[in-house]
Amino acid sequence: MxxxxxxxxxxxxxxxxxxxxxxxxxxxxxxxxxxxxxxxxxxxxxxxxxxxxxxxxxxxxxxxxxxxxxxxxxxxxxxxxxxxxxxxxxxxxxxxxxxxELMHGLTLDRLLVECPDGLPWPELQPIAVQLLDALAYSHQQGVLHGDVKPANVMLGEQGVRLFDFGLGHAQAQYAAGLPGLSRSRLNAWTPAYAAPELLAGGCLSAPSDLYGAACVLYELAQGKRPGEGRPLARPRQLPRHCWPALRSALALDPEHRNVGIDALREALVSRRRHWFV
The missing domain is CATH 3.30.200.20 (Phosphorylase Kinase; domain 1)
Incomplete structure (x- = not known):
């Protein structure tokens, strides 16, 4: 072409x-x-x-x-x-x-420019839950997104829309022997949101999608990405009971990400400490 x-x-x-x-x-x-x-x-x-x-x-x-x-x-x-x-x-x-579909609204990267100190929790929570719902459903269908970042999430009147699956992966595609693509050769990961194992040449996985989503949520709650010149600490807009789950999702070693997308979602919608009690 x-x-x-x-x-x-x-x-x-x-x-x-x-x-x-x-x-x-x-x-x-x-x-x-x-x-x-x-x-x-x-x-x-x-x-x-x-x-x-x-x-x-x-x-x-x-x-x-x-x-x-x-x-x-x-x-x-x-x-x-x-x-x-x-x-x-x-x-x-x-x-x-x-x-x-022609989406109307702001991508989250543009929203962050307007909210340099992060979003208040009542505004942030539904965005976070809807993003995690979209990712959880994608994974249930055997589809990994591969490039979860603010620029690939649109916020409009009807809520969140996750888009750009260009670096994604379908497990069924490979299981059926259909032709696939080596995403690693594209060298298109976004370093600020890509899981360390992807940048090191590892395979895309559900934990790497989780890490990307956690980076987005941290930035929405803090106004800055994790690791931007300071130790990892609870974001200012994030309730205390949500922090242990998000911190686990941000673990650099995928073996230490002891939550999944469903557990992270549960921590964000619950007022009580369920998963880490």
Missing amino acids: SSTTGTPNLLAGRYQLERVLGVGGMGVVYRARDLLHEAFGEPDSCVALKLLGEAFAESPDAHVLLYSEFALTRSVRHEHVVRVFSFEVDTVHQLAFFTM
Whole structure:
């Protein structure tokens, strides 16, 4: 597939690109009008459309990389995970892309800019619970996200939406012998949120997703990421009874992460000390 340099304004004779919504390590997301739905009177015809970024589009398996992300996301049908619609190829321009719901709101990295001291607990708690619900459901479906960070979580009127499964992994894909991708060769982990074992070349796992989520929650509660020039201490906005579970999830050694996503969620919603009594 060709690169996105000089991307045409119209793809597959149907999608009119309007503007860039975001650029990540692997892809570019556009706001686009679905002219077919518009022609039939659909009042809300806009979608988000994702293409591979220029650095990856020249790879011989680029279309497989993009389809893998689409398939992973499609398999996780949850109210707090972005909904994907279709995977398509513009045959004229040899561009693969997929469409998904156009989300409205702020990504958590932008929210953190507005809240440099962290979010008050009444605002933080539902965000944390919804993010953990999305991850727990993904794991139940055998899907690991791989890149949990504030920029991949949207907060809008309908709550949290987790998106960008581009570095994810489906256990069933490998069990069925389907073609897979070596995420480690992409070198696309975000160091501030990637578990140490991933940065050391280890395999993606549920504990590594947990670590990424814990880093996000710590930053939401403190306004700073863990390890930014100070010892790990309870974030200012986090209730005391929640700290032992979050601290365990932040353990650098995955063997010492003695909580799972469900246990961390329980600690955040409970007023009493359950898991560590």
